[in-house]
Amino acid sequence: MGDVFRIGDTVRRNAGEWTPAVHRLLRELRSHGVDGVPEPLGTDDVGHEILTFIAGENLASAPPATLWSEQVLHDAGVMLRRIHDASVGLVDAGLIWRSPTRHPVEVICHNDFATYNLIVRGGSLAGVIDFDFAAPGPRVRDLAYLAYRLVPYAEDSPEASGLDRDARLRLLLDAYGTDASPRRVLKAMSDYLGELESFTRARAAETDRTDLLDHAAMYRRDADRFGGS
Known part of the structure; x- marks a missing residue:
């Protein structure tokens, strides 16, 4: 971007x-x-x-043992909750954000809390970067996209076969400390991916990057998989 x-x-x-x-x-x-x-x-x-600069390795590029570590998954949920809780005071601050506000407004969402924006050091979660698209929104929005990328549910997740996704989703929700049901999170995931498809298709048109259309098509397939959840 x-x-x-x-x-x-x-x-x-x-x-x-x-x-x-x-x-x-x-x-x-x-x-x-x-x-x-x-x-x-x-x-x-x-x-x-x-x-x-936040020193460390991008989680998306980390070895599978780190990328799919249950400890990293747990710690990502804890970190997201701490970020959300600390952001509440800015919800009604009248600030100008890059992304639109989504309702119900509860916190300031990161809006891209995913493996490629998480930093690890020594196999442990160390930080998160790229808050450029932050904006007011519901907690479940960030939680759903984190689940998409780290449980994971994304079609293009590398070397993720054999993982118990139901158990990993429960671990993530427990770490965050939410009463949101897995069904609600998966529905929020589908809604998010529908928005991401539209955004990606628009970017493809703006930049003439036809490769983005493949990403958009994947988001649509994944959104359809979980839309009825």
Whole structure:
């Protein structure tokens, strides 16, 4: 969605009208003791936002033993709950976000809380990055997409055969601490994937990247699999 580059211990990317809201969210999370999220350091003289670099390995690229670790799954649920709880005070703050508000509004959703935005060190969950698309919304939205990518339910999940997905979903929901039923989470997953399909098709049209159409088609197939759950 834009150029991202590293300079020393900082990460730079193009800022937008949503950047002040994202930076306020990150400061709020850190003030509540949420470890492993970038610290905002303002903007540079050419309009790039500046964030601290979170050292470690991208979970999506980690070995299967780490990627599908039950401990990582549990810790991701715990981290998501801490982020949500710490964000509640910003729900009615009148901030400008990049993504639309979704109802019922309960927290500030990350809106892309997935393996490719989770960081691990030494096989343990260490942090989460890329809050650019954060916006007010329901807790189950983030929880559903995390389940899609980490239980996992995604059609393109690498080397995930043999996992007990029902048990892993229960583990994730328990770690988060929700009374949402698996059925509700799977329905929220289907709704999210329907939105993601439309978003991806629009991006394909904007960028002439025909490869994105394959992703969009996968999101539609996966959405249809869980739409009746």
